[in-house]
Amino acid sequence: MFRRLFATCLVLFSLLVAAPAWACGGFFCFQQPVDQSAERILYIVEDTAVTLHIQISYTGDDAQFSWVLPLAKAPAQNADGTSLNVGSDAIFTILEQATSPIFQYQIDPNAPANCNLYNNCAFNDAGGTGGGGGPGTAGGGVTVLLQENVGPYAAVVIQGTTGQDVADWLNTNGYQQPASALPLLNAYAAQGNVFLALKLQKDKGVGDLVPIVVKVAEPGPCLPIRLTQIASQPDMPIVAWVLAAKRAIPKNFLHVIINDAVVDWLDYGANYKTVVSMAVDQGSGHAFTTEYAQPTTALKTAGVTFANPNWNTAALATIADPTAFMQAMQAQGFTGTTIVRNLFVKYIPKPAAYATVPDQQFYQCIQNPYNTPPCSDYVAAVKKQPFDAKSFAADLQTLVVQPMTTVQGQFGADGRYLTRLYTTMSPEEMTKDPIFAYNADLPTVDRVHTAIALPICEGTQTTASQVQFTFADGHKLTVPVPAPNGTTCYYPGTAADPQTSNLPIVAAGGQPAKEVQVLDESGPPYDIQPLGTADLVDAELNGAKIGTPSLTDDFKKTLPPVTWNPYQTAPATTGGADAGSLSGDVYTSAGTVAGTTASTTGCQAGPSGGLGGLAGIVLALALVLRRRFA
Numbered sequence: 001m002f003r004r005l006f007a008t009c010l011v012l013f014s015l016l017v018a019a020p021a022w023a024c025g026g027f028f029c030f031q032q033p034v035d036q037s038a039e040r041i042l043y044i045v046e047d048t049a050v051t052l053h054i055q056i057s058y059t060g061d062d063a064q065f066s067w068v069l070p071l072a073k074a075p076a077q078n079a080d081g082t083s084l085n086v087g088s089d090a091i092f093t094i095l096e097q098a099t100s101p102i103f104q105y106q107i108d109p110n111a112p113a114n115c116n117l118y119n120n121c122a123f124n125d126a127g128g129t130g131g132g133g134g135p136g137t138a139g140g141g142v143t144v145l146l147q148e149n150v151g152p153y154a155a156v157v158i159q160g161t162t163g164q165d166v167a168d169w170l171n172t173n174g175y176q177q178p179a180s181a182l183p184l185l186n187a188y189a190a191q192g193n194v195f196l197a198l199k200l201q202k203d204k205g206v207g208d209l210v211p212i213v214v215k216v217a218e219p220g221p222c223l224p225i226r227l228t229q230i231a232s233q234p235d236m237p238i239v240a241w242v243l244a245a246k247r248a249i250p251k252n253f254l255h256v257i258i259n260d261a262v263v264d265w266l267d268y269g270a271n272y273k274t275v276v277s278m279a280v281d282q283g284s285g286h287a288f289t290t291e292y293a294q295p296t297t298a299l300k301t302a303g304v305t306f307a308n309p310n311w312n313t314a315a316l317a318t319i320a321d322p323t324a325f326m327q328a329m330q331a332q333g334f335t336g337t338t339i340v341r342n343l344f345v346k347y348i349p350k351p352a353a354y355a356t357v358p359d360q361q362f363y364q365c366i367q368n369p370y371n372t373p374p375c376s377d378y379v380a381a382v383k384k385q386p387f388d389a390k391s392f393a394a395d396l397q398t399l400v401v402q403p404m405t406t407v408q409g410q411f412g413a414d415g416r417y418l419t420r421l422y423t424t425m426s427p428e429e430m431t432k433d434p435i436f437a438y439n440a441d442l443p444t445v446d447r448v449h450t451a452i453a454l455p456i457c458e459g460t461q462t463t464a465s466q467v468q469f470t471f472a473d474g475h476k477l478t479v480p481v482p483a484p485n486g487t488t489c490y491y492p493g494t495a496a497d498p499q500t501s502n503l504p505i506v507a508a509g510g511q512p513a514k515e516v517q518v519l520d521e522s523g524p525p526y527d528i529q530p531l532g533t534a535d536l537v538d539a540e541l542n543g544a545k546i547g548t549p550s551l552t553d554d555f556k557k558t559l560p561p562v563t564w565n566p567y568q569t570a571p572a573t574t575g576g577a578d579a580g581s582l583s584g585d586v587y588t589s590a591g592t593v594a595g596t597t598a599s600t601t602g603c604q605a606g607p608s609g610g611l612g613g614l615a616g617i618v619l620a621l622a623l624v625l626r627r628r629f630a
Helices: 089-099 163-172 179-190 226-231 272-282 297-301 322-332 338-347 359-367 375-383 389-412 532-543 553-557
Strands: 039-046 049-054 067-071 084-086 102-107 136-139 142-150 153-160 194-200 212-216 236-244 247-250 254-258 287-295 417-425 436-439 448-456 466-470 476-480 513-518 526-528 580-583 586-589
Touching: 039 089, 039 389, 049 389, 067 212, 084 142, 084 153, 084 389, 089 338, 089 389, 089 417, 142 163, 153 163, 153 179, 163 179, 163 194, 179 226, 236 436, 247 254, 247 287, 247 417, 254 272, 254 532, 272 287, 272 417, 272 513, 287 297, 322 338, 322 359, 322 375, 322 389, 338 359, 338 389, 359 375, 513 532, 526 532
Parallel strands: 039 236, 102 448, 254 287
Antiparallel strands: 039 049, 049 212, 067 194, 084 212, 136 142, 142 153, 153 194, 236 417, 247 436, 254 513, 287 417, 448 466, 466 476, 513 526, 580 586
């Protein structure tokens, strides 16, 4: 997601005596640009069951953490008798690195030799599972189907007659729910859903959070988004990976293809989130774009792996010295994921005297000790502390090795296909739950977007004032080259911090949505007119069910022809339901959405009566005012 959280690796200053430069390296170096506010989920589809890996983000008080997920049925039982597992954040890191969109341009080979395209950004041509109690009746209309301790969590699966019964039971038992969740809990309870709820065990903290893994006997992936509306932000990014036998599609949501001409190619797609958000709005607000769709053999060819054959936690458990332990971890190929860094903080804590020392400086010293202060002081202090290598190694086995090895086997199986779907949704748009199906007839989608750049110089100038881009479909667009702006990669007129800014589209390129489509379980995409027509189609898709056509032939006959010109710089409108306007970064459509239909997967396909705008994503209900997207 091109939000450039580079959390730059620090080069720290010397103290009283000469000290090493704290270059980027070791387990505490942050370089992957990741949109930290995004919700991420991986679906692994096998026969009639779906395994969900769900990344959980939360910042707040340990005691107030609570997370709830509605499911069509109780989780399936694992071979060891448990029903839940913990995952690894490294799985999501690897998937991000392997599937995130890339925008890169190549200089036209016919470009004048004395006309350069650059600025101060140096443009170039590339841009532990514990046991628990069994099921039973909890009283008050609630049945406890499952209780387990899994990783840092105390987990339960309950089913209630009403949402009030569910809310009362959760609040009484320490799974805190805000009052605003009640109508949403009612909607899911009325469908017969069960609820998986997590809270932290008494000796665990927010720093112990790990992904949760749930296996459910369902025919296809389903994303219960409505319940997080009360804890979400505008245009919240949602990333869903689906590992199945075929390319995955949104069944009851529309599909959009973005217009590359509105992407900021000179800044390598820094405005990508804005482009997608606006394209989704032009597709009714209920739409996904496919960012990557390839057989998993493509990952193998690219050298993508999840598990490292050199991992040996049994050997690590015998190393009594924390410095030698860290060095052995690096030699075995462990990397600095959030889970691994949290384990260092847990098992090799900074002594009180060095509590304010930056983590990268401190732990790089422990990993690669120098014989001069301050490193020698840090190492000496750590070696005076007790070090539990056995428990550290056991946590590595449970939180890293086991989930990564399992996923490696699932991705390595023959005939597998990985799809990455992306959307952004604001709270008022979270009125129905996306369900996903599959279509083997659709083409692959590459993560790399390319364009040819022809620098244009004026008179005798040797630095381009304009650049003409030629896109993959042959469309050409000439844009000005912003003047250099100090030593940063930001241009005049853009915000200095894209982590919190909404970078604008390249307006001269036309519309954010190149195409708005309905994808079904066979055949090519069905193109529709964006804006108001998209709203009507979206309402019709509320009744979509896996295994049957999403749109009937009779309904298609009622739709107007597609006259959309994505390169037109003003919305193509015909009045009435198609009327709309682009205002800043948000498209407002005059169309309406209506209808209620339950889906066959247990998610709610259409809006629920009486809920209005209340909705959510993979329900993360902490005490919401304390919820933050880390």
